[in-house]
Amino acid sequence: MTLSFFDQFSLTTFMGIPLIALALTLHWILFPTPQNRCLNNRLSTLQAWFIRQFTHQLFLPINQGGHKWALLLASLLIFLITLNLLGILPYTFTPTTQLSMNMGLAIPLWLATVLIGARYQPNHTLAHLLPVGTPGLLIPILIMIETISLFIRPIALGVRLTANLTAGHLLIQLISTAAFHLLFIMPSVSLLTTTLLLLLTILELAVAIIQLMYLYLLVSLYLQESV
Template structure:
């Protein structure tokens, strides 16, 4: 039973070839391509409005040097949200449930924020490793603690996204399995539980979008520390 539940998080294979690369590239195929038309269609207009709203909200507190990240951050939030939502469809695979995938996404972004801070304001960046007012005997210990806190950030980004997406899919799997068994043995009870499955599925769509937003929001908070 346990292996059957967790089997949905295993990377699929076809003729011995992993399909993770196909799962990663598929969301880009459903996004609208760039167009030179003066008037775009409704879907394209909605995507542009969403990108503009997210960029304005996320990069508002960040300095002008961080505005060059706008296209990258919007691409990441759309990328993660598309994977999360498509993973709710039957017979699909969710790459964001893999810790290795999320680490491969979080580590380069976090490293880029740190390197940008070292380039533009190295004194302030190194100053974050020692809080102001620290007693002299505690300085070595605080530097070690703050360094560990800095290095653990990409891991926390990846683990947070992995845990939330895995937990949601597990709950949805358990609820739908129980509802299906109830429909077979006690149709009246199954019909009463069916609205709960629908409601939880809608909630999972919201969680999928929120987790993508939280991931990018934390990246912008790291940027604020390294970009004035």
């Protein structure tokens, strides 16, 4: 049977259990659980401090009404970063390489920001569809373009995350396969390829974090326009 490089992204099962279900649930055991005691351990304290400082910096430019989203977005960010980082390990499955999952996260977040803006600031929301001082002949065209760009936002959120992670995983698999096959033919080239593989893995770790930060910032900007 001929295997494809894209088989690593297929939704397979093990003993009747979908791997995506295990990947979405088992990583929570890595996080410390708060205890009902006077003092927390160092890991819990460091985790709480990092989340508090990180959320505070990102929500500074947003109005007070948007701070209600802090808990939701911070939890989502930690959840997705953990999935991405663990997905780089061998023999693991990365759920965020599935477009269906990313779109399932992006569309509700985008729709919530649009509905909040339409409810609390309808005039301000509609004003984004037409810049000030637009000539009369260009008004229908600009409204159409801005409306299309508005509906493209969730697609951009989901597809960007999926495409970047899928490309990185494919490159890692291609280079690791080449390094293995060259090991017995050209050991020096295999060593060079392995070094390139290590550098690419470090780059993929950075991409896994940067892409989620970009997703987080885009959602916060959409929220800033609505509150």
